[in-house]
Amino acid sequence: MANTYLFTSESVGEGHPDKLCDQISDAILDEALKLQQDARVAIETFASNGVIIVGGEMTLKKGYIDIQEVARGIVKKVGYDNPDYGLDYKSCGIMSNINHQSPDIALGVDEKTDHEMGAGDQGMMFGYACKETSELMPAPIMFSHKIMMKASEVRHNGDMSFLRPDGKCQVTVEYKDGKPFRIHTVVLSHQHDPDVSYDDLKEELIEKVIKVALPEKLLDNKTIYLVNPTGRFVAGGPMADTGLTGRKIVVDTYGGAGKVGGGSFSGKDPSKVDRSAAYVARYICKNLVAAGIAEKCELELAYAIGVAMPVSINLNFFGTGKYPEESVVEIIKKVFPLKPKDIITVLDLQKPIYLSTSIYGHFGRDNFSWEKTDKVEEILKELKK
Numbered sequence: 001m002a003n004t005y006l007f008t009s010e011s012v013g014e015g016h017p018d019k020l021c022d023q024i025s026d027a028i029l030d031e032a033l034k035l036q037q038d039a040r041v042a043i044e045t046f047a048s049n050g051v052i053i054v055g056g057e058m059t060l061k062k063g064y065i066d067i068q069e070v071a072r073g074i075v076k077k078v079g080y081d082n083p084d085y086g087l088d089y090k091s092c093g094i095m096s097n098i099n100h101q102s103p104d105i106a107l108g109v110d111e112k113t114d115h116e117m118g119a120g121d122q123g124m125m126f127g128y129a130c131k132e133t134s135e136l137m138p139a140p141i142m143f144s145h146k147i148m149m150k151a152s153e154v155r156h157n158g159d160m161s162f163l164r165p166d167g168k169c170q171v172t173v174e175y176k177d178g179k180p181f182r183i184h185t186v187v188l189s190h191q192h193d194p195d196v197s198y199d200d201l202k203e204e205l206i207e208k209v210i211k212v213a214l215p216e217k218l219l220d221n222k223t224i225y226l227v228n229p230t231g232r233f234v235a236g237g238p239m240a241d242t243g244l245t246g247r248k249i250v251v252d253t254y255g256g257a258g259k260v261g262g263g264s265f266s267g268k269d270p271s272k273v274d275r276s277a278a279y280v281a282r283y284i285c286k287n288l289v290a291a292g293i294a295e296k297c298e299l300e301l302a303y304a305i306g307v308a309m310p311v312s313i314n315l316n317f318f319g320t321g322k323y324p325e326e327s328v329v330e331i332i333k334k335v336f337p338l339k340p341k342d343i344i345t346v347l348d349l350q351k352p353i354y355l356s357t358s359i360y361g362h363f364g365r366d367n368f369s370w371e372k373t374d375k376v377e378e379i380l381k382e383l384k385k
Contacts, residue, residue, distance in 0.1 A: 015165020086239020127281025
């Protein structure tokens with residue numbers, strides 16, 4: 001008898017209050033990296049009721065960033081361009097409270113003749129990969145992201161002009177013997193203009209967004225579609241819900257299928273292992289699964305502030321591995337960068353690439369360096385030794 005179970009993951013759209021804040025934080029980081037590749041940045045954004053507050057730490061040796069201009073640009077790009085939405089890029093209030101990075105942190109992170117670059121903080125980070133999708137990501141989170149991407153597309157191109165910026169969805173996948181068998185339920189809640197009828201809204205979102213975004217072979221006549229389950233979603237964005245950077249870390253990673261670490265990503269430069277080590281952990285897991293070492297792979301890396309090498313490495317194949325985890329850990333140490341400076345160099349993380357990571361997840365899109373599977377041959381070569 002097949003082992004059957006359900007698993008659900010969530011994604012949110014670019015106009016979700018938390019994601020708006022993530023985008024502003026990462027846009028500021030990108031501007032800092034344009035001015036100085038080794039800029040130290042840790043920016044948090046808060047949004048509520050027409051007011052945006054940007055705070056945190058940033059150390060630049062040269063140049064100036066117009067925080068107001070960057071924040072308003074993101075608010076406009078997302079689509080908050082009408083006072084009726086409760087947030088308008090032309091009139092919203094923007095406050096900035098940014099300080100320099102602590103010199104105590106810099107002691108452990110900055111390179112010196114007698115000290116290599118250490119981790120920017122302590123903590124544990126997780127990577128994950130599996131064979132459920134072509135992206136080697138869990139199916140529920142990838143399907144959820146694709147729905148929100150499609151919703152954004154039809155909103156921006158005018159095909160569904162009655163949609164407003166805020167939105168979220170979740171997809172429940174039915175598994176049989178550990179593999180996606182069918183899509184059980186789709187929940188899509190999307191902000192909209194007040195004059196569109198519920199029936200029209202529901203039909204268009206199902207036909208033009210959900211069914212287009214999802215694989216047809218996994219949909220059937222029993223799939224449940226719950227669109228705006230309360231019947232109305234006019235008030236949204238920061239007018240209806242406070243936004244904060246780093247609050248959607250499960251959306252940003254593996255939708256709950258893999259563990260999450262102790263820190264969020266957005267607004268942090270790559271000296272912070274919360275971000276860079278999570279990226280390299282995904283890089284490692286994806287290459288191991290692509291190499292056929294395992295069907296499913298999770299890796300934990302843990303660091304101490306100011307120390308370059310991880311204090312622990314834990315690998316889990318969930319019983320799907322062709323080789324013992326402990327032997328593969330030794331290969332990881334030989335093949336992959338694990339020190340912060342090496343991670344930054346190999347994955348080319350000092351470029352202004354981070355705004356594009358701040359929506360629809362940090363993993364599962366081929367345009368990111370940590371999604372490459374360029375270490376497969378080297379892994380297989382090491383296994384033959």
